[in-house]
Amino acid sequence: MGTAAAQDKAAQTPIPILAYHRFDPATPGPTTVTNAAFARQLEWLAAHHYKIVPLRAVVEGLTGKTPPVAAPAVAITADDGHRSVYTELFPIIKKEHIPVTLFIYPSAISHASYALTWDQLKEMHDSGLVDIESHTYWHPDFRKERARQSPEKYRAFVDDQLARSKSVLEDKLGIKVDMLAWPFGIVDPELETSAKRAGYVAAFGFNGGVAAPGGDLFDLPRIPMSNAAQGASFGAMLTATTSGKAQE
Numbered sequence: 001m002g003t004a005a006a007q008d009k010a011a012q013t014p015i016p017i018l019a020y021h022r023f024d025p026a027t028p029g030p031t032t033v034t035n036a037a038f039a040r041q042l043e044w045l046a047a048h049h050y051k052i053v054p055l056r057a058v059v060e061g062l063t064g065k066t067p068p069v070a071a072p073a074v075a076i077t078a079d080d081g082h083r084s085v086y087t088e089l090f091p092i093i094k095k096e097h098i099p100v101t102l103f104i105y106p107s108a109i110s111h112a113s114y115a116l117t118w119d120q121l122k123e124m125h126d127s128g129l130v131d132i133e134s135h136t137y138w139h140p141d142f143r144k145e146r147a148r149q150s151p152e153k154y155r156a157f158v159d160d161q162l163a164r165s166k167s168v169l170e171d172k173l174g175i176k177v178d179m180l181a182w183p184f185g186i187v188d189p190e191l192e193t194s195a196k197r198a199g200y201v202a203a204f205g206f207n208g209g210v211a212a213p214g215g216d217l218f219d220l221p222r223i224p225m226s227n228a229a230q231g232a233s234f235g236a237m238l239t240a241t242t243s244g245k246a247q248e
């Protein structure tokens with residue numbers, strides 16, 4: 001294949017978005033990746049010439065705002081604002097100069113014992129490597145809330161969760177927030193409409209597979225990461241068009 005053709009093909013190849021939660025020096029869990037397993041994933045990406053790009057670049061490529069990100073590339077995200085993002089992940093990304101997007105629900109910050117503090121978020125953002133975006137205000141299960149609230153109350157509840165998260169993150173950190181990760185990956189057309197109304201430009205689920213141009217910008221797929229995602233199986237996850245598997 002000629003260089004121009006190779007570049008053309010690379011520009012059309014969807015970019016996988018990896019979704020992490022927690023990190024630990026030694027002990028893996030359902031949503032906890034050990035530092036060693038994360039290091040092996042980074043080594044695999046480097047060995048296969050994957051560039052790690054900011055999530056923003058992927059979204060702007062999908063919307064046509066900028067040229068599409070050239071493959072092979074991945075974006076890295078981490079949800080929920082667990083303290084290990086600061087203690088374990090942040091030192092690694094600083095050393096390796098890796099861009100990461102954090103999806104945060106502000107009610108937990110500087111409040112829950114497991115969660116990051118506002119100072120830690122600010123320090124990570126100031127590094128220039130960490131983008132901070134919304135994961136709603138307190139991480140509700142929208143399916144359960146819809147079942148137990150009147151339609152009017154539920155609608156107001158959704159609007160509040162989406163707007164308050166964005167405004168609190170923007171005020172506390174002096175940033176602009178316009179991307180959203182759906183709690184538990186739960187999303188439907190009504191929620192997508194609410195997200196658009198609240199000023200978001202893209203929202204992310206958990207359905208595996210990769211985000212292709214022309215897809216739904218308010219239910220962009222991400223690939224849930226675990227310790228088991230290594231070697232050939234990790235590589236297969238990055239190229240699968242969809243897994244249909246929903247997780248936290």
Ligand SMILES: [Zn+2]
Nearest residue numbers: 079080183184
């Ligand atoms: Zn979450």
